[in-house]
Amino acid sequence: MVSFNEYLGWYVGTPDSCKTANWATIYNKPLFVSETGAEAKGGFISSTKAMWSEDYQAWYYKEQIAMLKRMPANFSGISPWILADFRSPRRNNPTYQQGWNTKGLIDRNGKKKKAFFLLKEYYSEMEKMYP
Numbered sequence: 001m002v003s004f005n006e007y008l009g010w011y012v013g014t015p016d017s018c019k020t021a022n023w024a025t026i027y028n029k030p031l032f033v034s035e036t037g038a039e040a041k042g043g044f045i046s047s048t049k050a051m052w053s054e055d056y057q058a059w060y061y062k063e064q065i066a067m068l069k070r071m072p073a074n075f076s077g078i079s080p081w082i083l084a085d086f087r088s089p090r091r092n093n094p095t096y097q098q099g100w101n102t103k104g105l106i107d108r109n110g111k112k113k114k115a116f117f118l119l120k121e122y123y124s125e126m127e128k129m130y131p
Contacts, residue, residue, distance in 0.1 A: 001076070002027055003034035008067075010038040015056075015063035023071060030076035036064060037081035040115065041096045042107025052096040058114040065122050077126070080105060080119060 002025040009015035015038075025031050040057035049055045061080070068078060085104035091097035100108055105116040 001030045001032055003032040005035035005081075006033055007036055007038075009060050009063060015060045018063040018067035021067055023075075025074070029074065031071065031074050032076050033068070033078040035079060035081045037103035038115075039096065039102040040113055041102055042085065042109060042111055042113055044096070052093075052102075054114045058118055061115045061118045061122075065118065068122075080115075084108075084110075 004023070006023075008017040008021055023031065023033075038057045038060035039052055040054045041052050042054070044050075044053045046053035046055045049059050064078070068075065081103050082101070083104060084106040085100050085102050085108045087099060088097075088101040089099055091099060091101050096102060102108075104113070105119060106112050
């Protein structure tokens with residue numbers, strides 16, 4: 001397996017960056033995105049898709065999914081970083097983090113964020129394609 005971490009639209013550019021990205025490997029091995037994600041403070045909704053909002057995180061994953069659907073035949077999957085928000089003392093943004101890594105699909109109170117449902121649908125589609 002060949003895997004890589006990828007954060008197009010979070011640390012670099014916007015989620016639109018995924019529209020022109022292509023990934024491949026020279027090896028005859030499955031290709032896997034081992035880590036990707038964008039932070040979102042649970043409950044922060046923004047019609048303008050402001051960074052740190054659930055709407056931005058959902059946009060991020062919407063563009064990621066579209067990019068993944070263009071992947072070569074040897075593409076085997078994705079692992080979002082991470083399922084649930086967790087305490088992280090080095091995450092010090094006083095407005096959005098307050099000592100939490102908020103890249104989770106579930107917020108610190110156990111509520112599923114918008115991106116959770118996008119990925120749930122994506123995984124259901126993949127399960128039908130690859131039973």
